[in-house]
Amino acid sequence: MFLIGIDERYVREISRIIVKYSGFFESNTIDIFDTRYYPPPDLDNESVLRYFLVMVAMDHRLSRPGKPYEACLEDGCYHGADLLYRLGVKMLLENPSFFDPSYLRDIRVEQVINWLSVSSATPPDPYIRTMLLRDLGLKLLKLYNSSVESILEGSRGYLRGGYEHYGLLDYLRVFRAYEDPVEKKSLLFVKFITARKLFNPRDKPSIPVDNHLTRIALRLGLVMVSGKLWDKIRSGLEVSTVEDILLRFAVREAYDQLINYSGLDIRVLDDFLWNHGRRVCLKDKPICDICVFRESCLAYRDRNFMVNEHVYYNTWYY
Numbered sequence: 001m002f003l004i005g006i007d008e009r010y011v012r013e014i015s016r017i018i019v020k021y022s023g024f025f026e027s028n029t030i031d032i033f034d035t036r037y038y039p040p041p042d043l044d045n046e047s048v049l050r051y052f053l054v055m056v057a058m059d060h061r062l063s064r065p066g067k068p069y070e071a072c073l074e075d076g077c078y079h080g081a082d083l084l085y086r087l088g089v090k091m092l093l094e095n096p097s098f099f100d101p102s103y104l105r106d107i108r109v110e111q112v113i114n115w116l117s118v119s120s121a122t123p124p125d126p127y128i129r130t131m132l133l134r135d136l137g138l139k140l141l142k143l144y145n146s147s148v149e150s151i152l153e154g155s156r157g158y159l160r161g162g163y164e165h166y167g168l169l170d171y172l173r174v175f176r177a178y179e180d181p182v183e184k185k186s187l188l189f190v191k192f193i194t195a196r197k198l199f200n201p202r203d204k205p206s207i208p209v210d211n212h213l214t215r216i217a218l219r220l221g222l223v224m225v226s227g228k229l230w231d232k233i234r235s236g237l238e239v240s241t242v243e244d245i246l247l248r249f250a251v252r253e254a255y256d257q258l259i260n261y262s263g264l265d266i267r268v269l270d271d272f273l274w275n276h277g278r279r280v281c282l283k284d285k286p287i288c289d290i291c292v293f294r295e296s297c298l299a300y301r302d303r304n305f306m307v308n309e310h311v312y313y314n315t316w317y318y
Helices: 008-020 022-026 045-057 081-094 101-105 109-116 126-144 148-155 168-172 184-195 211-220 228-235 241-262 266-279
Strands: 002-006 070-073 076-079 223-227
Touching: 002 228, 002 241, 008 022, 008 241, 022 266, 045 081, 045 126, 045 148, 045 184, 070 081, 076 081, 081 109, 101 126, 109 126, 126 148, 148 168, 168 184, 184 266, 211 223, 211 241, 211 266, 223 228, 223 241, 228 241, 241 266
Parallel strands: none
Antiparallel strands: 002 223, 070 076
C-alpha cells in the first residue's frame, strides 16, 4: 500500500518565490531557434514539424548508470539531450530526407546506431528506437498522408478533443513513441512547436514531466509519497509501471497548480526546471547554496527528503 498526494502548502510557498523572482525565471528560457539543436528559422513548416516529431520520439533514457551519453564533436562537447539534438540538426542539414516518413518506415537498426553514436556514446536501446521510428514513418504514411501539418489542422487548435473531434494529443497517441498516459513526449512536442509559432493551442497544456522535474517536485515537497513506494524511492529500487504512472501524474498536477498560482508561462517554468535539474538540483550531489528555492525546500530543511527521482529504466516514455 502507498499514498501519493500534492502538498498545497509547498505549492503555494514555491509559487510565491516564482512570483518574486519571475524576471530571473524568464531570463533562463531556452532559445528554440538555436541552430546547434533546432532547425534554422527559414526552413519550411512541414520539415520543422517532422524534425521535432522525430527528435522528441528519441528523447528518452539516453544515459545509464556508469554509461553517460556524452561526446565531443568538432564544435564542442555535449551531454544527454544536448548531444541528441545536436546530432539531429547535423542529420537534418546533411540528409534532410532522413526525416521523411517513407525513409523512417524502412530504417534499420544499424542506421539508428550510426546516427546517434559518437565515439563511446551510443543509445542504450537502439532496437527500441528503430521500432519507434519505423512506427512513426508507417503511420504518418498510412494515416496522415505523410503530413504532420495535417495532424495539426485536424486538431483545430485543440490539445484534447470532445465528442465531435480529436485534439492534437489524441492524434499523437496513435504513435508508439507518444502513447505514454502521462504524455511527456506529446507535451514536449507541443511546447516546441508552440514556441516556434507553428501551433497555438486553444486549451491549456500541462508540463512535460521528466526525471529532473520529478526529482525537484519530490525534494521541494510539492508531491508527498508514503508507504512502500516511498521506501523504493529512498532505496533506489525500481518501481512498477503503475507506480511510475501514478507518481508522474501527481507531479504533473502539482506543477499545473504551481502554474495556476504563480501565473508563470508554462514554457518558462519547464525550461527553468529542466536546466535547474541539470545544473543545480543535481542527482546525488545538489548544489543547494545557489538554489533559488533553498529556504523553502523541504529537502534542504530535512535531509530525509533529499531523494533522487524514482528508478524506472525500461521505458521509452521519458
